[in-house]
Amino acid sequence: MAIPFVLTPDKKEPAAARLRAMLADGKVRIVPELYDCLSAKAAEMNGFEVIMVSSGDLACGMTGIPDLQLLSIDDFVRVTEQITRMTQMPLIIDADDGFGLGRALNAQYGCMRIMQAGAAGVLVTDTSELGRKGQLSIADACLRFKAARAGLDANGMNGFLIARCDSDLVHEFDETVERCRAYIDAGADMLCILWMHKIPSRAVKLEMMLKLRDALNALGERYTDFPMWYPDLCGKAHDPEEISMQDLRDSRCYKLTGVHFSAHAAMLAMLDVGRHVLREETNDYVDYHFDDTGYKTFTTMSMFGLTDGSWVEAENAYVREPQDSIAQRNADYFVRKDDVHDPDAQ
Secondary structure, rough: OOOOOOHHHOOOOOHHHHHHHHOOOOOOOEEEOOOHHHHHHHHHHHHHOOOEEEEEHHHHHOOOOOOOOOHHHHHHHHHHHHHHHHOOEEEEEEEEOOOOOOOOHHHHHHHHHHHHHHOOOEEOOOOOOHHHOOOOOHHHHHHHHHHHHHHHHHHHOOOOEEEEEEEOOEEEEEEHHHHHHHHHHHOOOOOEHHHHHHHHHHHHHHHHHHHHHHHHOOOOHHHHHOEEOOOOOOEEEEEEEHHHHHHHHOEEEEEEEEEHHHHHHHHHHHHHHHHHHHHHOOOHHHHOOOOOHHHOOHHHHHHHHOOHHHHHHHOOOOOHHHHHOOOHHHHHOOOOOOOOOOOOOO
């Protein structure tokens, strides 16, 4: 059996090509916005097909402080390499203003390195440089997007570019259309109108979604049903004014929608379990509290190629005695007969 490492980007179909092939089928996909290999593994096991590194969640996870745009391009490259080595899911990186300072050359260089690290593409914003409030002018925003495009295309990589537009669609509709057209011409593969989900009324959201689509369609074939990213899919059950997945399907242009749950869920679970561990002075709580979810595991270790034996078999091929294999010894201890990693398959 071959070692179960994910193939390096230059030895498999490029991630950007796989992402584009997915989008061609017309489906709308939910994209978990996450921050490390653990959250990526959970998304993979859940059955998600595309993932994004959230700059905010990554910042909190790496620095322990809010996202104040202090991460460097090296931080993004490192997490990109880590995640793309362990999963085939196309990975998009939230690059904010282009990896620091809002300078176009930063965007080009950063996008090139992110693609070399195995990403499918990036999301870049039109926000002002140096973290200032507001947007760049259309001309300056296009320079940033053109620079990002150049970085994504370096060495024939043809990365996927999502251009985020922070305009107020309701009150600045004509300008938003102008920006969208300019960003498409600058090389965007997809558009994200950031504050779409902030519109309080579902009816107005739907109206603006269709109005923008129709305005772009009227510009010509190049802009017809141009792919869109809907930001931050929210909970419709408790707020009937939220957009549903069916609404996005009916729009014809929305193809991806981000959702933040990974860091939030992890933090809530750690807080809850940690409180009980400290109070009860035992680790029993984690062993029974999550039974109603259907998942059951002694530790997370078993979820990473020990239960299915892939790493056990791989390492055993290179040792004389099975017990000389770290994977074998770990599996013998960590993998339990009552482990359940897929409740829906039971």
